[in-house]
Amino acid sequence: MSPPRERFDVVIVxxxxVGSSAALFLAEALPPAARxxxxxxxxxxxxxxxxxxxxxxxxQFSTPENVRMSMFGTQFLRQAHERLAVGGEPPLIGFVERGYLFLATAPGWPVLASNHAVQRAEGAEVALLDAAELSRRFPWLNTDGLAGGSLGLAGEGWLDAHGLMNGLQRKARSLGVQMRHARVAQLVRQGRRISAVVLADGNRIACGQVINAAGIAAAAVARSAGIELPVQARKRCVFHFSSPERAPGCGLVIDPTGLYFRPEGPGFLCGIAPPENEDPPCDAADFDVPPDWFETRLWPLLAARVPGFEAARLLSSWAGHYDVNVLDHNVILGAHPEVDNxxxxxxxxxxxxxxxxxxxxxxxxxxVHGAYRSLDLSAFGWQRVIEGRPLRELNVV
Ligand SMILES: Cc1cc2nc3c(=O)[nH]c(=O)nc-3n(C[C@H](O)[C@H](O)[C@H](O)COP(=O)(O)OP(=O)(O)OC[C@H]3O[C@@H](n4cnc5c(N)ncnc54)[C@H](O)[C@@H]3O)c2cc1C
Known part of the structure; x- marks a missing residue:
């Protein structure tokens, strides 16, 4: 193999x-000469x-660190207009602030209430509403069978994901980050260090630090350095529908059945978390949406929860892949104890x-510092994975 012709201080795969966000924060914090x-x-x-x-x-998470991370996410999004502007041009992020509404039946209520306590302790603005209060605030909602719900009062909502990614990339590039079209085929490990990355075309690039931000391909990247990462791809389908019911004040509603929906422009998006026994690891090329899912699985649940959705019409659909940590549904963050960089x-x-x-x-x-300085996210480190000690997130959508 040919020796590396180039060296970078940090290589992000x-x-x-996630890769763009890391690139931006690094470009802001490292000395200007860093590559x-x-x-x-x-x-x-x-x-x-x-x-x-x-x-x-x-x-609205059950893990305090997840609440803190998302609260910082909101702060970042609220400032993104100025923070990610390049040459005076702001990014197009389209952040809409509207609360999630987690609904619960009587058996689900204690979990909702205990998550609520965690969220409040972290400073999240959330309110527990009983079924009567839900009916009063959201007259379009059928509250039959519900004990109540947990409503986000501020800071939650939705955005243009592609717009955020573009904004991060553009700002990072403006600060000197290089972005190249190349597939990393292998990480070259020498003892406790990665010395280089090998690209699919055979070129090698020497590196100070490497960040694995490869989504569902992260396990393959890790394996090339001899590390087993318990991350698998799982297919999730999203459906876009129109409805004469406008559901005023509707945010992102999570039904006890796993159904979720939220407004998108003049229509709505919806989906459902599949039961575990119908959720096998999926092929990276599988983007097929089961043709009958909207009619047979989603529409009956939609119409049961919001009678006005009886007249819902499917407009389009797509599939994507969750990068699922099969141990506990939480991010694995930081260095593996056997490889320092x-x-x-x-x-x-x-x-x-x-x-x-x-x-x-x-x-x-x-x-930059070799340790967390703002939020302590060490609970998401490798130790729990190695010890098989899950830090399970209960509010997985
Ligand atoms: C249907 C769906 C709904 C979701 N809804 C939400 C939501 O509402 N809120 C939320 O917070 N999250 C949501 N998520 C999850 C969220 O989208 C992901 O967690 C997040 O986008 C992960 O970002 P990433 O950069 O780590 O991975 P990705 O976006 O998957 O990007 C990984 C990148 O790595 C590249 N790559 C892979 N291998 C290599 C290699 N060997 N060399 C070079 N490049 C490589 C890939 O081409 C890709 O561009 C949803 C996901 C899906 C699928």
Whole structure:
């Protein structure tokens, strides 16, 4: 193999929202002479999770660190207009602030209430509403069988995921980050260090630090350095429908059945988390949407929860891939104990878009300071994975 012709201080594998966020925070924090390179296998970004996301942000998690990360995400999004402007031109992020509404039956109520306590302790603005209050606030909602719900009062909502990614990339480039079209085929490991990355065309690039931000391909990247990362691809389908029911004040509603829906322009988006026994690891090329899903699975649930959705009409649909951490549905963040200069940010399990600002900042802190400086995210480190000690997130959508 030929020796590396180039060397970068930090090489980031994957240039979607997490890789770009890390690149931006690094470019801001490192000395101007530092060299940061992002390698992206598919610069069209048409298949990555970022582009196919539902692009929503919530503070309603069961894990305190997840609440904190999303609260920082909101702060970042609120300032993105100025923070990501280049040459006076702001990014097009389209952040709409509207609360999530988690609905619960009587058996689900204690979990909702205990998550609520966690969220309130972190400073999240959330309210528990009983069924009567739900009916009063949302007259279009059928509250039969519900004990109540948890409503986000501020800071939650949705955005243009592609717009956020573009904004991060553009700002990072303006600060000197290099972004190249290349697929990383292998990480070259020498003992406790990654000495170089090998590209699919055979070229090698020497590196100081490497960040694995390769989404569902992260396990393959890790394996090339002899590390088993418990992250698998799982297919998730999203459906766009129109309805004469406008559901005023509707945010992102999560039904006890797993159904979710939220407004998108004049219509709505919806989907459902499949039951575990129908959720096998999926092929990276599988973007097929089961043709009868909307009619047979979603529409009956939609019409049951919002009678006005009886007249819903499917407009379009798409599939994307969650990078699921099969241990506990939480990100695996930071270095593996056996390799010092390889940082992971993988296994977001459906909440990586909203966590990307906090994770980008966290990765920067690990590279620049060797430790977390703002949010302590060490609970998401490798130790729990190695010990098989899950830090399970209960609010997985
Ligand atoms: C249907 C759906 C709905 C979602 N809804 C939400 C939501 O509402 N809110 C939320 O916060 N999150 C949501 N998510 C999750 C969120 O989209 C992801 O967690 C997040 O986008 C992950 O970003 P990423 O940059 O890590 O990965 P990705 O966006 O998957 O990007 C990984 C990148 O790495 C590149 N790559 C892979 N291998 C290599 C290699 N060997 N060399 C070079 N490049 C490589 C890929 O081409 C890709 O561009 C959703 C996901 C899906 C699929």
């Amino acid at each position: 994957g240039g979607a929202v 940061v390179l992002v390698l992206e296998a598919d610069p069209s970004y048409t298949r990555c999770a970022t582009t196919r996301s539902l692009a929503s942000i919530r503070h 390889l940082l992971f940010a993988n296994g977001f399990s459906g909440h990586g878009l909203q966590q990307s600002p906090a994770v980008g900042r966290a990765l920067m802190e690990l590279v």
